[in-house]
Amino acid sequence: xxxxxxxxxxxxxxxxxxxxxxxxxxxxxxxxxxxxxxxxxxxxxxxxxxxxxxxxxxxxxxxxxxxxxxxxxxxxxxxxxxxxxxxxxxxxxxxxxxxxxxxxxxxxxxxxxxxxxxxxxxxxxxxxxxxxxxxxxxxxxxxxxxxxxxxxxxxxxxxxxxxxxxxxxxxxxxxxxxxxxxxxxxxxxxxxxxxxxxxxxxxxxxxxxxxxxxxxxxxxxxxxxxxxxxxxxxxxxxxxxxxxxxxxxxxxxxxxxxxxxxxxxxxxxxxxxxxxxxxxxxxxxxxxxxxxxxxxxxxxxxxxxxxxxxxxxxxxxxxxxxxxxxxxxxxxxxxxxxxxxxxxxxxxxxxxxxxxxxxxxxxxxxxxxxxxxxxxxxxxxxxxxxxxxxxxx
Amino acid sequence: xxxxxxxxxxxxxxxxxxxxxxxxxxxxxxxxxxxxxxxxxxxxxxxxxxxxxxxxxxxxxxxxxxxxxxxxxxxxxxxxxxxxxxxxxxx
Numbered sequence: 001x002x003x004x005x006x007x008x009x010x011x012x013x014x015x016x017x018x019x020x021x022x023x024x025x026x027x028x029x030x031x032x033x034x035x036x037x038x039x040x041x042x043x044x045x046x047x048x049x050x051x052x053x054x055x056x057x058x059x060x061x062x063x064x065x066x067x068x069x070x071x072x073x074x075x076x077x078x079x080x081x082x083x084x085x086x087x088x089x090x091x092x093x094x095x096x097x098x099x100x101x102x103x104x105x106x107x108x109x110x111x112x113x114x115x116x117x118x119x120x121x122x123x124x125x126x127x128x129x130x131x132x133x134x135x136x137x138x139x140x141x142x143x144x145x146x147x148x149x150x151x152x153x154x155x156x157x158x159x160x161x162x163x164x165x166x167x168x169x170x171x172x173x174x175x176x177x178x179x180x181x182x183x184x185x186x187x188x189x190x191x192x193x194x195x196x197x198x199x200x201x202x203x204x205x206x207x208x209x210x211x212x213x214x215x216x217x218x219x220x221x222x223x224x225x226x227x228x229x230x231x232x233x234x235x236x237x238x239x240x241x242x243x244x245x246x247x248x249x250x251x252x253x254x255x256x257x258x259x260x261x262x263x264x265x266x267x268x269x270x271x272x273x274x275x276x277x278x279x280x281x282x283x284x285x286x287x288x289x290x291x292x293x294x295x296x297x298x299x300x301x302x303x304x305x306x307x308x309x310x311x312x313x314x315x316x317x318x319x320x321x322x323x324x325x326x327x328x329x330x331x332x333x334x335x336x337x338x339x340x341x342x343x344x345x346x347x348x349x350x351x352x353x354x355x356x357x358x359x360x361x362x363x364x365x366x367x368x369x370x371x372x373x374x375x376x377x378x379x380x381x382x383x384x385x386x387x388x389x390x391x392x393x
Numbered sequence: 394x395x396x397x398x399x400x401x402x403x404x405x406x407x408x409x410x411x412x413x414x415x416x417x418x419x420x421x422x423x424x425x426x427x428x429x430x431x432x433x434x435x436x437x438x439x440x441x442x443x444x445x446x447x448x449x450x451x452x453x454x455x456x457x458x459x460x461x462x463x464x465x466x467x468x469x470x471x472x473x474x475x476x477x478x479x480x481x482x483x484x
Contacts, residue, residue, distance in 0.1 A: 221398065221402060
């Protein structure tokens with residue numbers, strides 16, 4: 001049977017994936033621009049299309065706390081958030097990953113206050129990159145839909161058991177309608193299988209304690225286990241993707257290379273900006289300029305080897321950061337990518353662009369100017385400055 | 394007791410055995426330990442009532458000593474003893 005193509009926004013694509021997953025519990029609090037996810041899911045629940053226990057909590061701190069309890073009890077559990085909501089979840093984010101609870105959470109990226117702003121940048125999830133969650137960044141609603149289904153399988157893998165954030169750009173992706181190829185319900189259910197919590201709080205035959213005091217003597221060992229779980233994620237995600245591939249006929253690796261193999265200069269970016277960059281790459285290629293794009297899909301686990309391999313032959317690379325880390329030394333993605341490339345004997349010249357903060361639009365001409373800068377950098381043997389601000393007055 | 398490595402313990406700090414709190418020896422948190430003058434002790438068991446760590450050992454309704462594997466050395470027993478027969482000493 002031909003795949004059904006639905007006209008969905010990123011938020012609707014997330015809600016539709018969640019409907020097919022049909023988690024046992026969904027605990028969430030509405031926040032722009034994530035609201036549509038929970039709103040649509042509530043509609044599914046009200047219409048009797050899903051049997052999920054919806055918990056309308058009083059804050060995101062409570063949402064994530066309810067998720068922690070539900071997954072520990074043995075329920076497949078999901079939530080969704082944005083920006084301030086993610087910030088309010090903060091301490092429980094660490095508890096979810098430390099307790100190895102496979103919660104899958106769509107995050108609609110939005111700038112953090114202050115000042116208050118509802119539009120896209122990545123400052124919310126970049127701040128959470130050390131919280132022990134796996135992070136996937138999606139270019140469009142199609143990727144959102146498929147990544148959420150994939151994330152369930154990754155999170156619940158016995159050798160991984162880590163929560164996953166599936167990120168999409170606020171409004172740009174979350175409220176933009178695109179055609180999304182969808183799978184049949186039973187195909188999704190068959191792929192994800194049944195959630196079996198090995199350490200269920202409700203199993204009276206095997207009573208256990210979650211979250212006891214853990215001091216100098218064993219805390220470190222548990223953190224070492226968490227580091228190993230993330231290393232296992234790195235090892236096992238390609239295999240999980242391979243099992244998903246026949247369903248979608250798409251290959252979702254840690255990274256996506258776009259016309260990069262013979263490129264002289266390249267841009268590394270995340271999420272919806274990759275779509276914009278692909279258009280510019282195609283335009284410049286028509287002019288005979290050897291440009292390419294490296295889309296980073298997974299930030300956690302960090303695919304260092306894949307990045308090194310993809311960028312090693314380039315003469316110059318620009319890393320686009322949609323958040324500022326206020327280090328006076330570039331954004332978070334830039335620093336991690338640049339650090340990975342330290343292994344290379346012959347390194348590409350590198351520069352960083354902080355862009356799009358608070359939803360500031362980034363258009364084709366700006367991306368084009370970055371490629372032009374890169375050719376100048378190659379010509380002059382280095383960038384004018386390590387960190388640049390793209391599109392600021 | 395030799396402590397286990399990260400590969401040998403349950404994930405996430407889970408305690409998979411019920412009623413196992415006594416196996417966690419908290420005695421090494423202690424700086425001062427309680428020492429009793431047996432001759433002065435009247436076995437009123439006020440120390441037993443107050444001890445927050447169940448570390449006063451009692452046999453046949455008599456105070457017989459301290460559980461030093463769990464006593465954290467808080468000194469409450471010494472403070473509440475009506476005969477002042479418990480002293481806190483280094484160790």
